[in-house]
Amino acid sequence: MTASSAFPPALVLILGGLLLPLLRGYARSIVILALPLLTVWLVWQLPDGVSLSVRFLEYRLEVVKADALGRLFATIFAIMAFAGGLFALNQRRVAELAAASVYAGSAVGVALAGDLITLFVFWEIMAITSTLVVWSRGSENSYRASMRYLQVHLFGGVLLMAGIVAQVTDTGTIAFTAMTPDTPGTWLMLAGFLINAGAPPLSAWLPDAYPEASYSGTVFLSAFTTKAAVYVLLRGFPGAEILIYVGLYMMLYGIVYALLENDMRRILAYSIVNQVGFMVTGIGIGTEMALNGAAAHAFTHIIYKALLLMSAGSVLYMTGKRKCSDLGGLFQSMPLTTACGIIGALSISSFPLTSGFISKSMISQGAVDERLAVTWFLLAAGTAGVFLHAGIKFPWFVFFQKDSGLRPPDPPLNMRLAMVLFSILCIGLGVWPQPLYALLPYPVDYAPYTVPHVVNMLQLLLFSGLAFFTMLPLMRRTLTITLDFDWFYRTLGKWVLGPAATLTGNALRRAETEARNWIGVLIGFVFRHHGPQGALARSVQAGSMAFWMIVLLGAYLVLYLV
């Protein structure tokens, strides 16, 4: 073990991120791009097993522990930090850049955490820094959304902490290994993980908060929190059957809500829940094929989802508009953004020759191997539905549709480069999947490109496209949102708790007024006696001193005689 390999790779992005506000201009840009590259290099220096352990109370924390799965996620998190940083180079709010860097670093920390305590620490840093990314956009809406987001994630953190405490009490070890949800501790941990994955019932935090970040902030957000959750589920709960049902629900929920949505980045946010649903289903199936599929899909998903949000972010950056009903016809003046958006859209739809095709099909294959008929039919329907809500709907309404009259050019060079880089990766991995397959946790015995598979997938997707275009009148965009679970805490909660809040608020105000009055009285009293005119603060004059001496002596005489 050399000195460099013992340095926690997570700290590069975390400490470097904290330095960013001190730097300016090119120096800042160079550091933003260098930190993730250094992280990838350090991750690949790590030998299998524990590289760094620290004593804490009576435990030995395994701060850095590497294996194929952890290395895969740490690598993609760092690649994402690089491309996201490149895309965000012209972001003027340095708070967002610093927070995003620490956020990415703590995601790397999660991927390399060997024990539950280290995991929890990085998990909570992620919650705080991701809140800062939303919040740093600086608008009233983003502030409120970030506070709602933080509350959901702190709640998830409390569940996770309680679960960890129960688990450590039960088993006496803090090791983070595969578990089955059969004790209160493991159930609580599973619930804590699932909240971050965007699972029901609290999934609304994701489409609520992510689209309120800046044009570049949402790109970072799309990658880390949900995929770190996929990672911990992969390691902690492979084969837990409940995950199949949770995953299938998330998949369908994402499609239906995205179909109803008008805000382009909220469409993509719902589609994150949909995609994580595929991964969670794969983890629930639990065979090596399905787990490989879930891991590979997380890897490719981070790339194409970031690409989609970069193209949406470019549109937002150049036009200031985010609603589909205000957009359309942009392909004429933003050809590169359109092309990159379409490549991302084809990848998410698992179109042949794109990255989604070589990863998602392994999850379906897992369902076939296990003869899970209902799961397989729903996965196929979900695949068709992805093309519907993200594959066609997003590029169609943003770049084509009607002519909105907007003619913005493509975005600045750094943003174009970031999109081109990820477009190349989307197609590169789709055409040449072997390098990714080699990184997966289990040996891969799967050939995605067979004639039946390609033809079947093309049938499924293109007939889904036929449904879209023939039913286009039903898809007309309206200036609406769709109520989700967050209604319970945003509206119902206010009705129920609003009066209570008013009452307690009033009581607090009354108590405060009362207290201020008493303090005023006290100050007045002290001032009267000790102030400039106070009897006890007057400078003593010889006459009054003689007077008080006589009084004292007189009193002494009286006491003596009595």
Add this chain to the structure above:
Amino acid sequence: MSEGKHWLVRRRSIRVLWIVFVAVLAVLVVGDVFIYGHPTFGLDGTFAFYAWYGLLTCVVMILLAKAMGVLLKRKDTYYDGE
């Protein structure tokens, strides 16, 4: 008037695109005759399964979304001023 438009949005081009699209769909369906997949669940071995299944499930999902929209859609200013 249509001459001033981008070639892709002219009525003629859109007609051509539709014709090409339908031709590709037809080729895919006909191609199904020559391909032996590995049906596992019975239903997936029916003729042009992926074509009709993709179309059918998408129609169902669009209608389902539409129905949920009736209940759950609100003006996008619903949460303003909270």
